[in-house]
Amino acid sequence: MKIVIIGAGEIGYDLANVLSTEKHDVTVLDREKESLNKVSESLDVLPIEGNATSVKDLVKANVGDADILISVTSIDEVNMISGMLGKRLGAKMVIARIRSDEFSDKNSPITPSDLGIDVMIHPELSAAHEIAQLLKRSSASDVINLANDRMQLIGIRLEKDSPLIGKNLNEYAGKHSELTFRVVAIGRRGRTIIPDGSIKLQNYDQIFILAQTNDINAIIKTTGKKETELNTVMIAGGSDMGAMLARILCADKTKNWSIKLIEPNYDKAEELAIEMKEVMVLHGNPTDPDLLVTEGISDMDAFIAVTDDEESNIISCLMAKHLEVKKTVALISKPDFIPLAQTIGLDAVINKKVAASNEIHRYVRRGNVVSVTELRGIKAEVIELKASPGSKITQKPIKKQKLPAGCVIGGLMCNGDVEIAVGETQVKDNDRVIIFCLPNAIDKVTKLFQ
Structure with a gap:
C-alpha cells in the first residue's frame, strides 16, 4: 500500500516506523531538514523536503497516487489544507490530526468531510480516554475494551508475593476452573511471549488476560491484586x-x-x-x-x-x-x-503516539479488520477480525488450524454472544474474532479471514 505521511514529528516518525516495518511503500514530507534526516537515517522510507500546503511539493511527494494520506503536523490548519489538497489531487483516503473540538461538534457549520478529510484523529483525546478507563481498574496497567465492550483485555504486573509465581498457565487455569479467561501475552524483561499452557509465571511478569467484562474483578483477585x-x-x-x-x-x-x-x-x-x-x-x-x-x-x-x-x-x-x-x-x-x-x-x-497509531492502523489494514490496538511495553498487537463467509478460518476448529507462529486466538463474538476460544472452538461466517500476535504474524493471520 502506498502511504504518504505529512509531518516528521513524534507521531509522524512513529507511524513511518511502524508502517515501513510492515512493508508498506511510505513517503514522508516535512519542511524541516533535521526531522527528515532522522527519518532517512533510521527508516526505509522516502523523505521529501517540502511545504505541506504547497501543491507543487505535494505533487513531488506523489500524493495523488497515495492509497492513504496521513497528515499529522502539529498545526491543525496545515493538516486541514494539506488533506483538502491531497484529496483534490487524488489521494484515495485522507486521515488528518485535528485537535480543535469545533470540527467534531455536531453543530459545526463545517465538517471534516467538507474539507475532503475521511478520518479525523485526536491522539491527545484518545489518550485521555485511555487514562479515564485505567482509573476504573485500579490494579491494571492496561485496559482495552473489545467486542463492543463485552470483553476486556487487562494488563497485570505480578508482584513477588503473587500466588501465581512459579505456576504454569495450565495450573493457573485449573485452580480457577470456575472462571473463563485466557492469558494471551506476557512481557518479561523486555521480551514478548505469546505463551502456551506449560510456561511458568515469574516475578514482575506483565501478563495480559482476556475475559468477559463481568468476570474481570474476580480474575484480578486471582493474581493477588485488590481492586479498590x-x-x-x-x-x-x-x-x-x-x-x-x-x-x-x-x-x-x-x-x-x-x-x-x-x-x-x-x-x-x-x-x-x-x-x-x-x-x-x-x-x-x-x-x-x-x-x-x-x-x-x-x-x-x-x-x-x-x-x-x-x-x-x-x-x-x-x-x-x-x-x-x-x-x-x-x-x-x-x-x-x-x-x-x-x-x-x-x-x-x-x-x-501509540494512541494515534491504534486509530490509524484500522484504516491502513481495512478489509476484515474491526480494530487494532498496540500493547504498550511489549511487541504485540490485539486485532479484531471479522471472518468472511467461506474463509479458511471457518473451515475447521481452532486446534486444527495452521496458525502462524507468534499468534493466538483469544475469544470471539457470535450473534451478540461472547466466548473465550478453546481448541474445539469453531469460527463461523461473520464471527468477530480477537487475536493476539507479534507484528510479523499479522499479515499471515489476516489472510485466514479473507
Whole structure:
C-alpha cells in the first residue's frame, strides 16, 4: 500500500516506523531538514523536503497516487489544507490530526468531510480516554475494551508475593476452573511471549488476560491484586490532555470524582477554573515536589502526570508512589522509557503516539479488520477480525488450524454472544474474532479471514 505521511514529528516518525516495518511503500514530507534526516537515517522510507500546503511539493511527494494520506503536523490548519489538497489531487483516503473540538461538534457549520478529510484523529483525546478507563481498574496497567465492550483485555504486573509465581498457565487455569479467561501475552524483561499452557509465571511478569467484562474483578483477585475504588485524583498539567481528562471525569455521572488540576500558566489556569466548576484548579509548577505535598498528593487515590516533560512525569509519579498513592499514570513519549517506567514501579504509562497509531492502523489494514490496538511495553498487537463467509478460518476448529507462529486466538463474538476460544472452538461466517500476535504474524493471520 502506498502511504504518504505529512509531518516528521513524534507521531509522524512513529507511524513511518511502524508502517515501513510492515512493508508498506511510505513517503514522508516535512519542511524541516533535521526531522527528515532522522527519518532517512533510521527508516526505509522516502523523505521529501517540502511545504505541506504547497501543491507543487505535494505533487513531488506523489500524493495523488497515495492509497492513504496521513497528515499529522502539529498545526491543525496545515493538516486541514494539506488533506483538502491531497484529496483534490487524488489521494484515495485522507486521515488528518485535528485537535480543535469545533470540527467534531455536531453543530459545526463545517465538517471534516467538507474539507475532503475521511478520518479525523485526536491522539491527545484518545489518550485521555485511555487514562479515564485505567482509573476504573485500579490494579491494571492496561485496559482495552473489545467486542463492543463485552470483553476486556487487562494488563497485570505480578508482584513477588503473587500466588501465581512459579505456576504454569495450565495450573493457573485449573485452580480457577470456575472462571473463563485466557492469558494471551506476557512481557518479561523486555521480551514478548505469546505463551502456551506449560510456561511458568515469574516475578514482575506483565501478563495480559482476556475475559468477559463481568468476570474481570474476580480474575484480578486471582493474581493477588485488590481492586479498590478511586475517587480523588490529582492531575499534573492542565493543557491539552490534562484538561481533556478532567472534562471526561466531570462528564462521568456514574461516580462523584474529586479532582485537583495543577496548571503552570496563570491565564490558562483561570480559564479552566471558570469552565470547570467541579474541579479545583491550582496555579503552580506541577513538577514541584513541595507544591504537590502542600496540595495533599499523599491524600490522593490517583496521580496523573501529563506535562510535556516526561522525565518530570516519571519522577513525580515515583514520588506519588512513595507516598502510597494507589494509582499512578505517566505520559511518556519515548518508547524506550515505557518498559523502564513499569519496571521501576509506575502503575501505568500512556503514549499518545501509540494512541494515534491504534486509530490509524484500522484504516491502513481495512478489509476484515474491526480494530487494532498496540500493547504498550511489549511487541504485540490485539486485532479484531471479522471472518468472511467461506474463509479458511471457518473451515475447521481452532486446534486444527495452521496458525502462524507468534499468534493466538483469544475469544470471539457470535450473534451478540461472547466466548473465550478453546481448541474445539469453531469460527463461523461473520464471527468477530480477537487475536493476539507479534507484528510479523499479522499479515499471515489476516489472510485466514479473507
